[in-house]
Amino acid sequence: MAAIDPLKLEKWEDAFQQPVASVRVMEKQLRVALQEKKEGLRALVGESYRDLLKTAERIIEMNDSIQAVELHLSQASKQCNYGSLQKKAANAVSMKEREDNRDRQNRVTAAELAVLANCPAAISRILSGEKSPLLAAKLYILARLLRRSVSEKIKSPFLTSLERQLSNLRVTILRDIEHELCLLNTETATILQCLGAYSLITSSSASDTFMHFQALRLNAVTSLLDQDAVSADTILEAIRYVNENLRLSTQLFPRRLSDTLASLKIRPLFQEPALNEMMELNMTVHGHWISESIRKYTPWLKADDLTTAICKSEIASKLGTALRAIFDGLEKAVKVVTKVDVLVRIRHDILVASRVVMGKTSNLESEDLGHSLVKIREIVNTRIREVLNRDIDAIGGLGQDLAKLTSETSTTRSREPVSWSSMLSSFENAKGGRNLGAMVRAVSYSDKSGLRAIRLKHSKWIANIASNYGHIKKMNEEKDWDPDNDDDDDAIDAPESLKDMNDADTQALLSTYVEGLLEGYRSLETSLSTLVEDIRQPGDDPDAPQPIESACVIIRFIYIIRGSSPQYHSADILDLSWFGTQARVKIYELLSKGVSRKALRSFTKDLSRRRWASDVSFNSLWEGSPRLPIQPSPLVFRFLRTLTQSMNEIGVDVWTRDAADALKNSVAKSIWEGLDDSLTSAEKQANGILKPADKDQKQSSEEKSGENGEEKSEENGEEKSEENGEDKGEEKNEEKDGEKDGNRGEDEKNEEEEDQSKEEAAPLNPLNREQILQTYFDTAYLDNALRTVASRNIRGDDKSKEENPATAVSWEFVERMQDKVTIDPDERARMSRSAEDYWRRTSLLFGVLDI
Template sequence: MATDAWDSRNMKSWKEAFQYPIPTVRKVEQELRCDIASNREKLRSLVGTRYRELLGTAETIVEMNAESSEVETKLASIGIRCNTSLIGKKSVNLTDIKRESTGKSENDRALAGQLVLLHRCTTVTGRLLRKHDSPLLASKLMVISRLLYKTLSQTPNAPPFLETLRSQLSSVQRLIRRRILRILGSANSSIEDIIDSMAAFCLSDNASSLDAITHFHAIRFSCIEKPSENAGEYIPKALGLYVQTLQTTKAIFSRRLSDALGKLQAQPLLNDSNIRNLDDLDLDILGRWVTTDVKNFTPWIKSDDLSRQSAEHILKTWSNKAFHRFLECGAVSLRNATDFAQVLSLRKRAIDIWLSAVAVTPTHSAVSILEGLRDVFNTQLKLVLLNQAQRLLSVGDGVKSHIEQWTQTDGGTSQSLWDANVTSLEVSDGATVFKRVLTQTLLGQDSRIANILETYDSWLVAIENSRRSVDEMRHTKWEDTFDDDDDDEEFPTSSVELLNQDDPRQLREAQKDAVGQAFLDLQRCFSGVIDAFGDSENSLKAAFVLRLIRDLRRGSPSEILQDDGLDFAQDIVPGLQQTLAEEVLTSVPASKILPSPKRSTLSRVPGRTLWEKNPELPIQPLPSTFKYFRRLVEAMESLGPDLWNSSAVIVLKKTAHKNAVDSFSAKFEELKMSAKQTENAKEQIEKDNSTTEGDDLTTPDLVRDWKIQLLLDAFYVRDVLSVPPDETEPMNKFIETLQGEVEEQDGAVGALQEAAHEFWKRTEMLFGLLAT
């Protein structure tokens, strides 16, 4: 077939494909599409390969650049370290030593060799100290240097350069001492480092092992007695250093220091492997010029073999002295700690440090240490609580400032609950603003009282937070690590019970006493403020102070004061209430209770026509009496209805009761005088044969009417101004006197008393404040 001979790769034009049947053309199309896809994959693979080769080339360039930079850095470092001047000097010196033609004697070569070795020892020692290497190795080199210097200084022809080396040797010795001091005083030093440094101290200062221990204790003591203003930094650090010192001392007394010193005395210093491994010394070359005394020098250090009792005595003596010093410095650093919660947290950290270490730490008395820690923190916590409580006096300062700056415009009439400014407030979103303004209006709180109460509330929050912190102390978790079988110390209670029960109890009592004393001091401050009221606006000032006292009592810290309660300003309040009562009664004098006569003779009793029963008796008091009590209540409300609690109303009633008795007595005397004048006038008229109307002159019946009305009013006033029985005696005597003047017919007195009482029951709601 024609399709068998067809090959798409031999096509020259697309037109040739259409010379074949349709199936063939479709086959041609499929072959062409397969070729295109195959060529696309080959092209993609080729591009990817070339791209990866390009990335590899780039990475190679980057690596070559880094390696080139590293090589340049190393070459630069080598160049820096290649001190041509120093190399030249060494070359010249070596040449001079080896030069056979110098003609020097054996002694001169020995002198030069020792001088070079001395110089190298001081140089290497300084380098070791700068690298914070072992101070013991530095001390060994320093001892060798001292021996070399001693030998060279005894030669007759010592070069001047020897004095320079002596200065370097002194400087190196000071550096070694500072290095030893730093290691022995650091809390981060391991026991191995400390023993190594103590051995270095013995070697460099010709000290005994006991001297080294004493030196170690002195360094640690000096570190502990450096208080810091930051108690949170000093106390944990100093206490940790104290504990570590005791533990290290225990290890030192277990022959670890003696073993280290014995190893140091086992061989000559120049034979020490650590010395011979220092290539910079060139001991193989320069060692042969060293004298025999230097070569064979073996340190001897006095080893004080202490008995167990002596070791314990040394440890306990230092422990007692250091801990008491720690307590003194800790108390000083705690003076700046005024935050109660922070001091409590620091107390927890410090006691945790001790309790976690007490089982493995020898000391003069584990119980004394715990007691000391408790005392120093409890003392500061009590001081913080006292200072917190004394901040209550800022309330007194605020009151004093307001009273001293009082002006005529301060105080004023209290705002009504039905004032438009109150009733027009928004009541949406829970009516928060409306309720707050309503409460302030009801309680008479203005901006001055609000400012003082804000100070008081912030004080309450502070002492309440401290109280909660004290209560939380009872639930603190501690590790009770004291050995119950310890026969040396008897401890009545466990450490956990002391920390969780006794300490909170002490702090609660301290806070209770401090808060109670603060309120007493504030009460004395209020007394001083009241004494300085002056002569003007006393009632408004008294109202201001009374409202403050009431609000302070309402917000008293009852949970802190516990069962004692708070009788704050109990002696001050009656005097302030008396001031208010006198102000009210001055504006509404008791002389207004009964009508004043307009002429010398008596007129008819007001409301006489309303008398009822037979004989006729009044059923209500005089209008002037009723009006008097209405004006009295209005005067009370003008100062503020919130001021008139039961005690204040009783004070007002007592004073008003006394004034009312005086007013009734005066009216009774006036009645007698008017009756006498009327009788005289009647006699004069009869004498002159004058004729008048009988109603214009007072008759015995009119006098009796007035007495009956006065008796009813007296009963009514006694009901309105109800006071304790011992205070009603003057009114009762007046009523008895008046009863004797009134002819009692058919139970008239009893009817008058009942009528007065019934009228009071009907009208008492009109006198709400007086009915309290």
Template sequence: MASGTLSPTHTLTPSAAFTHPLPQVRTFHRTLTTSLDEKSSRLRTLVGGSYRELLGTAETILRMREDIELVEEKLGRVGKGCGRSVVGGMVGGLGKLQNEGGAGRDMQLGRAARGKCLGMCGVLASRLLKRNMPSESKAQHLVLAAKVLVLGRLLLKSVGGAGGEMEGEVEEMKRKLGGLRRRLLRGVEKIVQKSGEGDREDLLGALKAYAIATSSGAKDVLRHFLQIRAEALTLAFEDDEGEVPGVVRALELYTRTLLDVQALVPRRLSGALAGLKAKPLLKDEAIRELEGLRLDVCERWFGDEILFFTPYIRHDDLEGSFAVETLKAEDEDFEIWIKEGGKARGFDPSILLDGLRKVINERLVQLLETRVKKLHLVATDVEGTLGSWREGITDKQESIWEATMLDMEITYGATLFKQEVLARTHGRNDAISRPFKGYQAWRQLVDEIMTFIEQLKKQRWDDDLEDIEDDLILESRNTLLSKDDPNMLQDHLDTSLEKAYKDLHEKIASMLASYEGEQIGSVSIYILRIIRDIRTELPKNKSLQSFGLALVPLLHERLASSTSEELIKSYSRSFLKKKVAGRSLWEGSPELPVQPSPATFKLLNGLTLAMANAGNDLWSPTAIAVLKKHLRTELVRSWLGTLKDQEEKAASQTNGATTNGEVGPEEAQEEQSNGVEVVDPVHRKEVLLQSLFDVLLLQSSFELPAAADDELQKLGGKLEEQVDLESTSRKRLQQAAKDYWKRTGLLFGLLA
């Protein structure tokens, strides 16, 4: 056979190729095949690239063709418009227009445009001041109407004095704008009279409208506000109709006036007025959006005086000291009543005091109930989470050992890092954090109420009334205001809290009872954590300390069942084994087991892992006791069923045994042929011994705080009867099980 090395460059005939050794021929064949595949791949790549380039070129040609057609069309229209005859006609028409109109026509067009816009100002202002407008937008409409009236006033000034036909129209528009201005001021007055604590934005809008319409500064606006409120107070004193006496309504309005002035003056009011002159009037977007004015067409005829007009409003002429002095002046009447009211004959000041107390207490009770009722939002959040439950996502728990923890900011005390560690340690994922944070926000509202009630109890109401009233009146007043009213509020708060927590408890119980599905274990864990977190921040009321406790036993039962269900099923299959694994490791004389079966060890280890996966925060002593009780019951139930089957088989074998207690070969062969499994008595006793050791170990592992003679103890006694051990051997086996648990108990931390 010829020698040498073949290479892909050799040219061989089929007959010459086989003159070389077979391995060289195969190597040459593989080399040729690889080379052909590479060339085919490169060729396909080149062809594919060329094809894509060809398609791209074709698309570019089509796009260029469309662009060329569009350009040609536009150039054609431009060419037609630039024709000699067309341009000549335009030039001639423009010349005629200039010759005929001139400057006079421009003036006429400008006056007509301003007159048209002036008429629309009246129409639009009338629409904005309609009485049936929504209350929530009334103040905004007043501000916009005031700006329209200012524009109308400017236009009226620009077209005035023209004489001729427009003289009558100008006078008519002057009367109309004056009437609209009076309507605007009446609207401002109504809002100022009726606005409450929650309507301060409307009040501020009404004051801005007054400032624009009258060009008043901040000081004048405040005076006008106080004047309107003073007139409203006078009317309230004179009006005694209705459930609330007029005096009480007047005092309520007086108190609200003090609060409004403190809230608006000087910063909010001055800032709002400064914003009105931040830009010219016609640059205001609200004005330009009014289509009826047609500013896009008419403003070219207005002139610079109108185009660049900016409202001149003093916003910096009001200081806090002026507001304080004004309030003190308004407060004099109230002080006079406190000092001298009790001296007036025929007038009982307690009537006014009782009415005022009633109004204030009703308001406090309303505020209290509103805040307490918000606890239902926690149940709503929980219900929403259960409605959108997704297994493995909603109940996903983040470990504190994940790499994402390393990316967190740890400067300035590592606050976020510590919060995240606490959250993950207590199993607070997003689904649990949302309702818990909502509950914490609600608790802050309730704590504010509790603090307020405590302040009322400590408040003394006679510090500024020395020698004005006698001691009996002062003591009675202090009793009412510092004891009776706070106690009434406290009782109402306790009752409201008790009802709110009761409703929350019942809502959670109904959700737990109605929820069914494969995720019942995960849902029970979720609700258990919600109840636990809420209970950590319960108010100190004794009636609330039992919140959620009635649901905990059921939740612990479901937690125990979901944690151990699969492990019990797996462990039950080991009861059917006929031989002992690890029989050679038995010790002593007679030989007895000194360690559990692999299945028992897997059971204990699996329980530890399952408990850790569910969350270490769930396993309180009570929860572990429930788990151990559940395991003792379920394991014994399964184990007894297996022992019963084995006893029946053993009894059937005994009935078929020979007289000397042994099964003959013919009988054993006959039983095997009939499908009856023959159990070796020696192996069966070894299995029972190992089972007895496992039961004794489980008794130590699942030991309950209050030891009782339960089913697991009875199972151990039954196994002892079946193996028929001597007293010494029985004690040695029991001690071996206890010693094993002492040595290995720490491996199963939560169980130990």
């Protein structure tokens, strides 16, 4: 198919008369030709293509501008022809002639009245828009001049209303100025404008303006402190007022204030640009008609009557008054504070804030300034001492609670829990740990005796004392107020460093605190001594309860005090090792007599039944060659068991080493005396001094008197029948236990019958060697059981006997027995070793005694 030449086509419709294939070929040819044309054009134009486009656009814009200029020139030529200009000039001359012919005085009055009528609104807008108070003052002066000028020309109620408005505005302007001057964060430029405005409105000199400023600042401080409730923040704000006043006084007076007042006299007030630009006044219309005297008015202010000496004198006077007000306010502020940490923080903040006062007033002569820091420290430290003394006095409440508790205990006679109880084995699984902890606390701290409240109160008091001590101690840990990089306060030179003041105050407060605590503890110890002296001696009144419970409460209280002294950083603030020393001796004596009474009575009763002339019924248990005793008598076991039971009944927490030693000394002395009396009685019987009948009669009378004594000395005033029944039951149980532990099954009743039959059958025999040997073993065993901590290493030497009188009595008794019956040294050594070894094996049975 032949190709179609597009150039030979006359119109575009002819292209579509050809077949589709021919049209497509023609399209490709046209596209290729078009692309070649574009590339050729691009090669001709190159990089200046965009510049050509911009040039074309600029030519079009210039054409439009030329047409607009030609249009404006055509219009101007039409309006600026000679006829139009001549007509306008004639009209201007005519107008000027008409204005000159009018009443000028009326126009002046109208212009001044129009400006005066708009002045209140303009002043109100300035005051409400937080603009310069100086501008409001200038406008007020202008309004006052206009009022005076207009009032001389006319009389009108409208003018009276304007005068009243201006009077109110004057009060408002002065109030706003005073408010701005009293603000703590007012800028220096604003203060100068306010001072200039005050001077304009009141026609005050520089000296009067300065005095007014100082009076306002002083009133701002005193108004803060005249409130009924003054806080530490109020004091700090007052000190900041004083600091800011000192800063402003140093910067502004006298020079800058004088310069400000002098600048107000440079040009007439009417030429103030801000006044002429105010829309309400419309000065472009009315300004030309204002009187010449008003337009040329210049304020006259006395700006050179303020000197540096006057400034220093007035600043010192007002500052002294402010400081005295601050001191009074500080006393009221700290009086309501009851926490030491708050007082310490107040002290630090106020001292730091007062540093500026002292640093910037070092050249001022004032007695109040020189002692301000000392006065502040004295006020706060005095209040701290009052709070500390109040906390110290709280310890007296512990003594009152103890006295009340002892009085209640003496009537209720409550029993303390023992160290182990059968109820511990029946605790529920869910609450067993909690109940066990409660039981342990009850035993360890005697909570069930009523001391729990006292103990918790004392713990809280101790924590408060330690906290107060720590807060005071941390005063000297604060950094000084002259750090190395303190560039902002280089001009401040305080008379004394904060570190020195903190060290001095900390030492003085802590010394006073510790002395007060010691005095409080001494007073509490005196109360304890009084309580102990008031406790009735055992046996004074058989119908009254015995003092054991009260004595236990007091001794537990002493343990609480001695065991929880105030501490700071794990170190004792006070050494309370001396507390309750004399009272403890008396209480230990009471406890020893009360606790050992039952055991000693039983021991004496059992000892009276001993047959010194008979053989030992359980001598079959003796061992060795020769045969010697290896275990104590049943009466010794019964005695020790009864004694430990009595000790457990009043509470194991009572029996410290000192208490146990006091009990051992008292019991040991009674034991040796009882043995000595029994041996002496047996010797008398053996020598024929007493007959058997007399002996039986004496024994029965002793038993009878002993039983009567038991009835009279019972602690709770029980009935005789109940007392005898209890003694018989206890005696029976004790004998049963003693037989089980000591005789290993021997029957004491048979022993007595056998001894009695031997006495009836045979004449009175001398002391039996077996009884002496057994008594020697019993004595050695008891000596081990009743040995105190100080006499653990006693072996019978003379020095040890002098140190422990009770032990000396025991060894004297042993030596007496050796005189009656010869005992070989080997036998003595064997029995001593056996007694010591047997005590070592059985001491756990009497754990509370072996402390």
